[in-house]
Amino acid sequence: MLFLTEKLLWGRKVLKNLYNGYLNILEWIDERVGITDITRSQLTEYKVPANLNYWHSLGGLAIFIFVLQVATGIFLLMHYVPEADKAFESVKKLTEEVPYGWLYRRIHAIGASGMVFIVILHMISVLFYGSYKRPRELNWVSGFILLNLVLMVSLTGYLLPWSQLSYWATTIATNVPGAIPYIGDEIVTFIRGSQDVGQVTLNRFFALHVTAIPLILGLFIAVHIFLLRRTGISEPKWKENKKGDK
């Protein structure tokens, strides 16, 4: 019995020392980074309206999906070959031979549609709640730019598997500016880099899809969140004693 008590006392001492060590490390970081202040002002003391509902979480969900897309995209990039005669084979190999390659690919492909869907729902809810009104005009404009970037990243990514579907869907989509009088054909060639969709188109779409657009997307997400923090989430005006207004 005495032996057990001694062991317990010893264990308590170790735990206490570990905890003190942990506190010391935290204090050391806090002195240099100010982590306590940041978590306080950005998390527990950052107040949002009490009557927000689930529609107000769609923006956060969109950012979550963006992170998921970037993470799976990095794994796909490890195996993808951006050359017209090798792209399809590399995607096939990724799906059939690379461990969990099929899973990354499916998450990335279906997640892309999910992201567009959630971003559109987010926009519709903002329209219904009138949250874009003064002083939140720039929140709307930055969100509109984000929607366009999401559509652009989807369009460029759709070509990369280099299947019949992706090739001809991209041909149709890049054909649209051709309807502009006089300069239409020039614009189509400018987008594709050649008369028809081909190796040059694949090169530029690949480069845009994996670098420029995600980077700008990330920057605009930061702008969007900054504006949101600056102006605050708009307080929904529910009727008294309705659901959501507790």
Add this chain to the structure above:
Amino acid sequence: MPYKKDHNYKKSMPFFPDFVLKDSIVITAYLIVFFVLVFFFPNFLTEESGKIPADPFSTPEHIKPEWYFLAAYQELKVLPSEMLGLALQIIFVTVLALIPFIDRNDKVGFRDRPVFSSILILGLIMILVLTVWGKYS
């Protein structure tokens, strides 16, 4: 930091844990639906032509853009000239981008601004009809 500390809400709650909890419920619900699709219906968005390597010399018979471009695609097909269709699309997108500067009314309630609300509902129905039409035409 240039953040305002107080936004003068009638009733407020802390972002963490209250709102983060709400967010995580929505994210969980999304992930459940998402992974059901990923594991059991992985091909519901693609077609057979997605399994054939690209061939610039053979145009497939049925080719359609992704679902979110279907409305625009169908609109271009239905209108008499592509130029008119494209012009309408450019106007639509410009109006959408500038909505906060066009709709300057202070009222935010859905029933307090019947003109905007009815235009919004009609627009959504129109886009939905065009999408379904484009899917099955």
